[in-house]
Amino acid sequence: MSDEPVISLCGVAFSYGAAPVLEDVGFSVGPREAVCLVGPNGGGKTTLVKLILGLLTPRRGEVRLFGQPPRSSRRRAGYMPQHVQYDPRFPVSVMDIVLMGRLGQGGLRGLTGWYGRADRHAALDALEQVGMKEFGRRPFGSLSGGERQRVLIARALCCGPDLLLLDEPTSNIDTMVEARLLELLGELNTRMAIVLVSHDLGFVSGLVERVICVNRRVVVHPTSKLTGDSIRDLYGSEVRMVRHDELDM
DSSP, rough: OOOOOSSEEEEEEEEETTTEEEEEEEEETTTEEEEEOOOTTTTHHHHHHHTTTTTSSSSSSEETTTTTTTTHHGGGEEEOOOOOOTTTSSOBHHHHHHHHGTTSSSSHHHHHHOOOOHHHHHHHHHHHHHHOOGGGSSSGSSSSSHHHHHHHHHHHHHHTSEEEEEEEETTOHHHHHHHHHHHHHHHHHHTEEEEEEEHHHHHTTOSSEEEEEEESEEEEEEGGGOOOOHHHHHHHHOOOOOOOOOOOO
């Protein structure tokens, strides 16, 4: 694998209309590196992910994904968005959900969803990676929150990515499921770069070596140097971390 950055941003600025969201953003992410984007709501984290994927175009500056414009190379990235809209009564199976990760691939099948044997093999392999292979025929709406998160990660993995972007992967799951998810992401990180968006600094500290603090501007910290002062500067107020490993019985 090349040592070329997986993600590279230089002098990036973005606005929604007249309202600036990001200013003078610059950082890079290397192969098989895990980083976390943290910051307050409205600080620009999800916007930054969409710029990386080429879903938005910067007002100024340059974004490169695998050394190319994002639209040219985003097939190599697997993405799990923060919010997934679905009707739990709609009869869609776990396999149907995971196969959506094959959409956008080259050829007619990638455009129409006419899946072949290779696509189904990739979906089964992705489900196996997240420990959900036996759930393929189950209705997606019948799963627990943690199970749904794993299926959505499998959908992101189904394209065979070299980069995994997860927006708030720990929302609506309990601490036990978080621990299993952290173990899974550690295994995946041996093969691909991972970018997490999270408010849960306790969760990400066990996986990432750098934290990218986003609040209109960007500051990059090694996790070892992320202090109370830097967190307070980022959020504009005191933020306390809650420990769950010392419960009084």
